[in-house]
Amino acid sequence: MKIKHRLSLMTVLPLVFLLGFAANTVIYLSGSRSSAIETVQNVDAAIVVSNLVHALQAERGASAGFISSGGQSFGARLDRAKAASDDGFSEFSKLEDQLVAFAPETSQKISRTLDGLTRMRQDVLNQNVDVSAASSYYTGKINDLIDMIFKLAKSGAQSDMITTAVAYTSVIYAKENAGLERAMGATGFGSGSFSPRVFEKFLTHGAKQATFLREAEVAAGNTVWAQAVAALSADDEAQITRMRDTARRLAYGGASNVTGPQWFDASTRRIEQLKAVEDHIGQALIGIAKGEAAKSANLLMLIGAACVMIILITATFAYLQIRNISHPLNRFVDGLNRIRDEEYEFEPADTDRRDELGDCARALSDVRDKLQTAAAAQLDNRFKGAAFARANTPMFVIDEDFVVTHANDASLKLFAEKADLIRKDVPSFDPERIVGETLTAFESKLSDMRRQMAEISAAPIKLDLLFSDSRIGVEIAGIFDETDTHLGNVISWDDVSTARTNASKLAVVDASQAVIEFTPYGEITDANDIFLDVTGYRFDEIAGKQDSILVDSKHAQSQDYKEFWEKLRAGERIGGEFKRKGKNG
Numbered sequence: 001m002k003i004k005h006r007l008s009l010m011t012v013l014p015l016v017f018l019l020g021f022a023a024n025t026v027i028y029l030s031g032s033r034s035s036a037i038e039t040v041q042n043v044d045a046a047i048v049v050s051n052l053v054h055a056l057q058a059e060r061g062a063s064a065g066f067i068s069s070g071g072q073s074f075g076a077r078l079d080r081a082k083a084a085s086d087d088g089f090s091e092f093s094k095l096e097d098q099l100v101a102f103a104p105e106t107s108q109k110i111s112r113t114l115d116g117l118t119r120m121r122q123d124v125l126n127q128n129v130d131v132s133a134a135s136s137y138y139t140g141k142i143n144d145l146i147d148m149i150f151k152l153a154k155s156g157a158q159s160d161m162i163t164t165a166v167a168y169t170s171v172i173y174a175k176e177n178a179g180l181e182r183a184m185g186a187t188g189f190g191s192g193s194f195s196p197r198v199f200e201k202f203l204t205h206g207a208k209q210a211t212f213l214r215e216a217e218v219a220a221g222n223t224v225w226a227q228a229v230a231a232l233s234a235d236d237e238a239q240i241t242r243m244r245d246t247a248r249r250l251a252y253g254g255a256s257n258v259t260g261p262q263w264f265d266a267s268t269r270r271i272e273q274l275k276a277v278e279d280h281i282g283q284a285l286i287g288i289a290k291g292e293a294a295k296s297a298n299l300l301m302l303i304g305a306a307c308v309m310i311i312l313i314t315a316t317f318a319y320l321q322i323r324n325i326s327h328p329l330n331r332f333v334d335g336l337n338r339i340r341d342e343e344y345e346f347e348p349a350d351t352d353r354r355d356e357l358g359d360c361a362r363a364l365s366d367v368r369d370k371l372q373t374a375a376a377a378q379l380d381n382r383f384k385g386a387a388f389a390r391a392n393t394p395m396f397v398i399d400e401d402f403v404v405t406h407a408n409d410a411s412l413k414l415f416a417e418k419a420d421l422i423r424k425d426v427p428s429f430d431p432e433r434i435v436g437e438t439l440t441a442f443e444s445k446l447s448d449m450r451r452q453m454a455e456i457s458a459a460p461i462k463l464d465l466l467f468s469d470s471r472i473g474v475e476i477a478g479i480f481d482e483t484d485t486h487l488g489n490v491i492s493w494d495d496v497s498t499a500r501t502n503a504s505k506l507a508v509v510d511a512s513q514a515v516i517e518f519t520p521y522g523e524i525t526d527a528n529d530i531f532l533d534v535t536g537y538r539f540d541e542i543a544g545k546q547d548s549i550l551v552d553s554k555h556a557q558s559q560d561y562k563e564f565w566e567k568l569r570a571g572e573r574i575g576g577e578f579k580r581k582g583k584n585g
Contacts, residue, residue, distance in 0.1 A: 015314060022307030026300065033300050036293035039161070043289045045095050046152035047282045050172060052088030053145045054275050057179030058268065059085045060138035063124045064131045064183035065260050068190035071127055073261055082121065117141075131187045131198075139180065146172055153285060161288045167220035168281045171228075174212035175274040181205035182267035185247060190260030194251040202247060216281070224284050231276035236269050243267075328357045335364050344372035394493040397479075400486070402438045411493055418472065418495070471495075520569040522547040536583035550580040 059081035065074035120137050123129040149172060153165035184202040188194035194202065217225045243258055243266060250256040331349045338346055348368060350361040394411030396404050415422070416431045423429050461476040473494040478486055514531035518524055524542045532539060535550070542549065547565075548556040555561055567574055 015311065018307075018311060018314065022304075022311065026304050026307065030300055033293065033296035036289065036296040040286065040289040040293050041098065042152040043282070043286050045098060046149045046168075047279070047286070048088075048091050048095060049145050049149050049152065050278060050282065052085070052092050053142050053149065053172065054175070054271075054278075055081065055084040055088040056138055056142050056145070057176065057182075057271065060135060060142070061179055061182040061186055061264060061268070063121075063134050063138065065186035065190050065264050067124060067127065067129065067131050067134060068187040069260060071125075073190070074186070074264065077261075077264065078124075131183070135180070135183050142176060142179075146176060161285065161292065163219045163221070164224070164281065164285045164288055167216040167224070168278065168285050170212045170216035170219060171274060171278040171281055174209045174216065175271055175278060177205040177208040177212065178267065178271050178274055181209065182264060182271065185243070185263045185267060186260045188247060188250065189256065189258050189263040192250075192256070194247060196251075199247070199251040206244060216277075220281055220284075224281060228277040228280040228284075231280065232273045233269070236266065236273065239266050240270050325357065328353070328361070332357070332360055332364060335361075335368070339364075339368055339371060342375060344368055344375065396434075396491040396493070397488060398491060399488045404435050404437055405488065407435050414472075414493055414495060518547055520565075522565050534582065535580070541583075552581065555579075 059078070062074050062078040062081040066078050116137070120129070120134065124134055146169070150165075150169045153168050154162055181202060184198050184205065188198050188202065217229075220228065243263055246256050246258050328350045335346070335348045338344075346368075348361050348365045350357055351365055352358065353361065391408055392410055394414040395408050396411055397406040398404050412431065412434065415429075415434065419429065419431045462474070473492075475492040475494075477490050477492075479488045479490060480486055512530075514534050515528045516524065516531050517526040524545050524547065527537075527539055527542065548561075551561065564574065
């Protein structure tokens, strides 16, 4: 796996984790938002159910008054209450699916009780049911609905929503007791007397109203409660208080000037005002629920956008970092490949970086430079090696221990030809085993050479080795590196037997005859003492001069003289006597 793929994998794993975390967060917030929306729907449903409860409370009170009066009064009020209840049932039925999903047991219980409503209404009209039975029927149904209201209103988890829901349901319970008080008052005032049981319930429901309203005030808080109770009328509250006092006198045998319808109407006005308080707190509850839903939606959008932004930034940063690493690595590998292919004419990239990749690039540049220098040296060595191997001059390369490391063909040929002569002095000599062997076979011949090589310098060492009647000339030069470290030596061999014999002969001639030397063009290069004595010249007087100064001018201009030098230049050998004049003519 390539490094960029590994880096990508290292980056992808945290990104996957981050994506998973973001997805989990978004799912959680989406659930919170859905829950908040569901809470808003539940609170809306609670208000619909509350409106139905309010209508049934009115129908319950009108039914109690109608029964107590023997059907003589409350007829019109009962019809209006039934119509309001029917409207409430119509709105309630629209929520059936939602309510069944939210509270299936309560919904089923309400459905069963509502099935008997038509029969109860008929019994009330026909006076086939007493007040107690009718009130019990309506109260049971209303309590089931209030229980559902309480569950719907408290479906939110926020503390301010829970306390407001408590205030909302407390007002509903207070209004329910006001409705029961209205029913008991309609019964007592409608019949002209309060039985002990009816009066006890009348008083109990009045006291419970005060308790629930106090609970609602505490739970709602000063601001919400002050706004809500602004719907209550002080005059209507005072009228209800006076009628309650009349009910007490009537219960103990006193007289009463309050009729059932009067009580019903006054109590209904107060209940309607309590309904306004309930609605105000209900709207506050909806506001809180919608606020939470909006907050959840905004938070979901904010967190979602932040997660997307973080992922994009992280992915972009990761891509740039991978690119910032993988591209220089690719260029580094490309440089290595070019060096591998012995291509040195390029400049490594990224040498200006100040990180580890820059260190690698600079190291690559240094390696390139050294290998380029080494390649040039190797090429030079190839030329030198080829020249050494193909040189006509026999040569050895030896190290400081006199081990022959290289021998060219000319040296091997020379020693093969001289092997028999060399063995006369060095019986162990083997021309086939020269390279890799030491020159110990020539120890007796090279003792002076060893001594001189111990002090070898740039100047070569020259000496002759005598084998029988043959002479081999030896020239030893040191091999030094650029730091003047002595690495080894080059030994040049030459069969100088003939040369040394000719030199001896020339030395004899030089010692007994007058000798002068010329270039092919007749310039004087040397003359021995005998020649100088015979001619009377000093050498500095004739050095570099033409041979024509030693002949008369007429002969120097002759065709024979010109042909003489032309033949010499052509390499012809000319023998004979040649007249030359001295300094004195």
